[in-house]
Amino acid sequence: MPKSRNLRWSSWAPAVVTFGIAAVLWQVTAMANPYVIPTLDQVGLSLITDADVYWANMLVTGLEVVVGATAGIVAGFVLAIIMAEFQIMERAIMPLVVVVMVTPIVAIAPALVVAFGFGMMPKFIVTALVVFFPMLVNSLAGLRDVDDRALDVLKTLHASRWEIFRDLRFMGSMPYVFAGLRIALPLAIVGAAVAEFVAAGQQAGLGSLVTIAAAQANLPVTWASITLLCFMGVVLISLLAVVRNRVLWWSNSATAHRQRPSR
Amino acid sequence: MDTAQLHAGVHLENISKSFGPEGARTLVLDKLSLSIKMGEFVSVIGPSGCGKSTLLKAVAGLLPIDGGTVMIDGMTVEAATKQKKIGLVPQSPALLPWRTVLDNVRLPMRVNPKANANRNLRDPQEVLESFGLGAALDKYPGQLSGGMQQRVAIARAFVFDPSVLLMDEPFSALDELTRDAQRMGLLDFWQSNRKAVMFVTHSVPEAIMLSDRIVVMGAHPGHFAEIINVPLPRPRTTELYATDEFRDLEGHVRETLREVMGHKSA
Incomplete structure (x- = not known):
């Protein structure tokens, strides 16, 4: 629970000033170079006049992000549990995972479009793929890095694997899981946008809108779409922060009191 | 059981333990015996x-261990x-920070419940009260001082008898x-x-x-x-x-x- 409500000007004013300066610089640059970037008022006007178009496209991209990210998060966490519990599974699966993950997602996306067509499926898959890896790696680290001494207490009680997972590892892994989510959720938007780039034209989505508008040199629409992608990222991260505070309220006090053996 | 009475407690006989790789092992415990x-x-x-x-x-x-025997109550x-x-009190309290004090002390009952039969399980609340933690039952470990946390850890070790x-x-x-x-x-x-x-x-x-x-x-x-x-x-x-x-x-x-x-x- 925050003690003060962060309403003092010294907490929010610096960021506002930075944004203000950036906006002014942008506006000045845009007015001097009308064929490079649009002015802020052009972007704003486009957002208002074509609000329904943007809204429809944002819903499409949002659906891709939600479905893809959910699939990637669940798959990453579940596989992490399996790997944490059975070392042999880690040895068996991890090399394949690494091979898939070092393959550039931009290269996989067109291939997936060929395989699955221009529908939603390749977008779900690309989004899930980019989310999956940071979730897997972070969850795995979190499931392993639990308080050794609490683990000792459970072992002297002959706790089963399931009991150790239920009472210690699951919650104990959450600080890492949320660190993973902070990386994964912005990536989910990248994944959805990239998938739309390669499958542009056929389906809607803010990524498609960006490529189509850019090809037509329609600067206000291009940048309005980019702004909305950015806005989606901000919303996701803010939601995450709210959920994190509800789940991990104990985390700061926990690290302050938990003593780890010094190495 | 009479034999259980006879062997009650801890018996260590000639226990040895070495660490390190084969060929360069360091003896850490050298044939220790104690009852x-x-x-x-x-x-x-x-x-x-x-x-x-x-x-x-x-x-x-x-x-x-590498050698010798450890017996507890004859087993x-x-x-x-x-x-x-065995009740273990580690060096740090090692409490679960997301659980209340009372839930932390209940942990030994929740875990391995098969072994709860035929024993004198104590009331977690009573144990905590006798440790002067009656007012802290619904608090979380992060809200307690180091000394209180350690008392919770000791209560957790006593509670399942x-x-x-x-x-x-x-x-x-x-x-x-x-x-x-x-x-x-x-x-x-x-x-x-x-x-x-x-x-x-x-x-x-x-x-x-x-x-x-x-x-x-x-x-x-x-x-x-x-x-x-x-x-x-x-x-x-x-x-x-x-x-x-x-x-x-x-x-x-x-x-x-x-x-x-x-x-x-x-």
Whole structure:
């Protein structure tokens, strides 16, 4: 629970000033170079006049992000549990995972479009793929890095694997899981946008809108779409922060009191 | 059972433990033998690195030993853990920060519930109250002081009525005034719940105040240098610190520790 409500000007004013300066610089640059970037008022006007178009496209991209990210998060966490519990599974699966993950997602996306067509499926898959890896790696680290001494207490009680997972590892892994989510959720938007780039034209989505508008040199629409992608990222991260505070309220006090053996 | 009565407590016979790769192994515990009877409080004291924590881990079954036997209530450690005969108090409280104090103390009942049958499980709330934590039941560990957290950890070890308690320097992170209060609290509680206790410490007054016997350990490899009887009457109070008997014992233990640590820096 925050003690003060962060309403003092010294907490929010610096960021506002930075944004203000950036906006002014942008506006000045845009007015001097009308064929490079649009002015802020052009972007704003486009957002208002074509609000329904943007809204429809944002819903499409949002659906891709939600479905893809959910699939990637669940798959990453579940596989992490399996790997944490059975070392042999880690040895068996991890090399394949690494091979898939070092393959550039931009290269996989067109291939997936060929395989699955221009529908939603390749977008779900690309989004899930980019989310999956940071979730897997972070969850795995979190499931392993639990308080050794609490683990000792459970072992002297002959706790089963399931009991150790239920009472210690699951919650104990959450600080890492949320660190993973902070990386994964912005990536989910990248994944959805990239998938739309390669499958542009056929389906809607803010990524498609960006490529189509850019090809037509329609600067206000291009940048309005980019702004909305950015806005989606901000919303996701803010939601995450709210959920994190509800789940991990104990985390700061926990690290302050938990003593780890010094190495 | 008569045989159970006969073997109650901890029996170590010739236990050895080495660490390190094949060919370059370091002997850490060298054929240690010790018996702790039911209701007996034994402290293990020694310089850092003498293997006292390793010994405790071996008795707790957390570390496999290379040779010798560890018996708890006449059974192997493995069988004893299955029946939840061992209560462990680690160096840090090791509480679950996302659970209330009461839920933390309930943990030993929740885990391995098969072993709950036919035993004198205590009421977690009552145990916490007797440790002076009645007002903290619904608080979270992060809201408690270090001393209170450690008391919760001790309550967690007592609550399921194990026959053996293993404590690994439980008060070492506390300041001296808090330590003394914790010591006397532990002593009070143990007085009415006499278990076999193995208590690792590096505080001489603490060892004397709590124990029936003090095992002085030496290092390289870890061995028992001397086992010192503490014939002070129970129940004990802080007034004991000022008595001649206490000071004589303290002198004796310190002397033994000096010998154990070699003649280098002593």
